Amino acid sequence: MENLHQLLLERHSIRRYKDQPVSADDVRTILEAALLAPSSKSARPWQFVVVEDKATLTSLAGCKQFGAKPISSAAFAVVVTVDTTVSDVYVEDASVAATLMHLQAADLGIGSCWIQIRNRFAADGESSETVVREILDIPEQFSVECIVTFGYIDEERKPVDPSKLLWEKVHIGRW
Ligand SMILES: Cc1cc2nc3c(=O)[nH]c(=O)nc-3n(C[C@H](O)[C@H](O)[C@H](O)COP(=O)(O)O)c2cc1C
Numbered sequence: 001m002e003n004l005h006q007l008l009l010e011r012h013s014i015r016r017y018k019d020q021p022v023s024a025d026d027v028r029t030i031l032e033a034a035l036l037a038p039s040s041k042s043a044r045p046w047q048f049v050v051v052e053d054k055a056t057l058t059s060l061a062g063c064k065q066f067g068a069k070p071i072s073s074a075a076f077a078v079v080v081t082v083d084t085t086v087s088d089v090y091v092e093d094a095s096v097a098a099t100l101m102h103l104q105a106a107d108l109g110i111g112s113c114w115i116q117i118r119n120r121f122a123a124d125g126e127s128s129e130t131v132v133r134e135i136l137d138i139p140e141q142f143s144v145e146c147i148v149t150f151g152y153i154d155e156e157r158k159p160v161d162p163s164k165l166l167w168e169k170v171h172i173g174r175w
Contacts, residue, residue, distance in 0.1 A: 007106055010159045014111025015070040017151025021052075022075045026108050030150065033104035034078070037097035045086040046097050049079040049136050056135065060147060063131040065123040070113045074149035079117075079132060081142040091118070094145035101148050111153035117144045 027050065034048055051057055052075070060079075061072035071077055078101060082094040098114055105112040120128040129144045138144060 007103065009162065011103065011106045012111075012157035013113040014151075014153050014155060014157070015113050015149075016153075016155040017070070017073050017075060017111060017149075018154045019073075020075065020152050022110060022150060022152070026110060027076060027150075029108060030101050030104050030110070031078070033100040034080075034097040037093070037100050039093040039096065040087055040089045043087045043093065045083040045090050045093050047081050047083070047142060048097075049081065049138070050076060051079065051136070052076040059135050060132060063117065063122055063135075063147075064115075064120045064128040067120075068115050068128075068147075070149045071115060071147060073151065075151035077115075077147050077149045079136060079138075079147050080145045081138055082145055083141055084143050085141050090143060091145065094143075098146050098148050101150075105150055109153070110150055111155075112148055112150045115147040115149060117146050 031048065031050065034046070037046070039045065051060065057074060057077060058072045060077065061068050063071075080094050080098045082090040084090050087093050102112045102114060117128045117132055122128055122131050132138065132144045132147070133140075
């Protein structure tokens with residue numbers, strides 16, 4: 001897409017994917033977007049785990065009670081982890097990287113969805129972070145922020161109508 005604003009109007013969280021792999025070039029471009037993310041003091045505290053294996057995706061989908069279903073049908077997912085010993089604003093650093101992957105995917109015509117992991121729980125009460133950490137052998141000092149799922153779009157979403165934007169949330173000059 002040539003126009004970022006148009007991309008933002010058309011972007012949606014996509015949770016239904018075609019049963020079709022994403023090309024290695026597109027996977028690489030999405031990861032490049034993550035590695036290009038700005039971070040506080042340029043610490044780049046994130047590390048990403050790319051998961052394509054169906055059985056692993058299915059186990060990851062059980063990491064929380066609600067809202068993790070898209071993981072099981074994704075062509076691949078990127079688990080966004082961040083070193084809590086390197087940055088004091090690691091949540092923000094990880095969030096920027098996840099957002100850039102989401103936007104890069106949209107630009108490539110690939111659907112994606114942010115699946116929240118930090119502060120979420122599995123059906124048995126276990127923390128989602130612990131479940132994901134154990135499945136993927138993620139070291140303790142890395143916080144698992146979210147999993148971003150990717151795949152070719154298998155649902156219809158309409159672009160946002162700009163007249164519906166919440167301009168009342170914008171204050172000019174002072175609150
Ligand atoms: C911090 C954050 C956490 C989210 N967690 C989930 C999630 O766990 N599962 C899910 O299906 N969608 C999740 N989403 C996607 C939101 O539900 C989605 O962005 C919102 O409903 C607006 O829809 P849109 O992205 O299509 O505009 C999350 C989004 C953000 C930014």
